Amino acid sequence: MCIKLFDSERRVMECLWDHGDLSARDIAARLNTQVGWSKTTTYTVIKKCIEKNALQRINPGFICHALITRDEILEQETDEFIERNFDGAADKLVASLLGQKKLSADEIGRLKQLIERLEADA
Numbered sequence: 001m002c003i004k005l006f007d008s009e010r011r012v013m014e015c016l017w018d019h020g021d022l023s024a025r026d027i028a029a030r031l032n033t034q035v036g037w038s039k040t041t042t043y044t045v046i047k048k049c050i051e052k053n054a055l056q057r058i059n060p061g062f063i064c065h066a067l068i069t070r071d072e073i074l075e076q077e078t079d080e081f082i083e084r085n086f087d088g089a090a091d092k093l094v095a096s097l098l099g100q101k102k103l104s105a106d107e108i109g110r111l112k113q114l115i116e117r118l119e120a121d122a
Contacts, residue, residue, distance in 0.1 A: 002076060003052050003068055008045045011035065013054060013073070016066040024062040 005013060011034075015027050022030075028042035037045075046064060049055045056065045086092035103111070 003054050003073070005049075005052075005054065005073060009049050009052070009054065010073075012042070012045050012049055012064075013066060013068070013070075016055060016064060017070045021058070021063050021065045024057075024064055027064060 011031060012027060015022060015030050019030075024043060024046055025039075027046065028037070028039040031037040031042050032039070046055070046057075049064075050057055054066070054068050056067050057063070058065055082088060082090055082093050086096070
């Protein structure tokens with residue numbers, strides 16, 4: 001599944017990921033408080049998310065239910081980022097990150113543990 005979420009659509013999805021199923025009215029109220037969106041703007045973005053199969057509308061009450069998880073979107077976006085910026089090579093991404101910052105002993109230890117887990121799963 002490949003769903004491209006724009007920033008506005010992601011805001012709607014973040015509400016659902018953080019709070020579970022919500023009515024469109026509740027999402028509109030939250031986004032009005034957070035970013036000043038009108039109810040009309042929120043409903044338009046919700047409609048776009050429905051069209052992309054990112055969320056489902058459940059009646060009665062116009063309840064919105066996420067059809068994709070935050071982890072699915074993060075994985076997809078990470079893969080796209082690596083492909084676009086590092087020729088699909090995750091090791092180039094890691095090398096770039098490591099070259100930007102001096103790591104503490106604790107950070108290096110956590111990276112070693114992660115690599116060991118990945119090697120064990122391979």
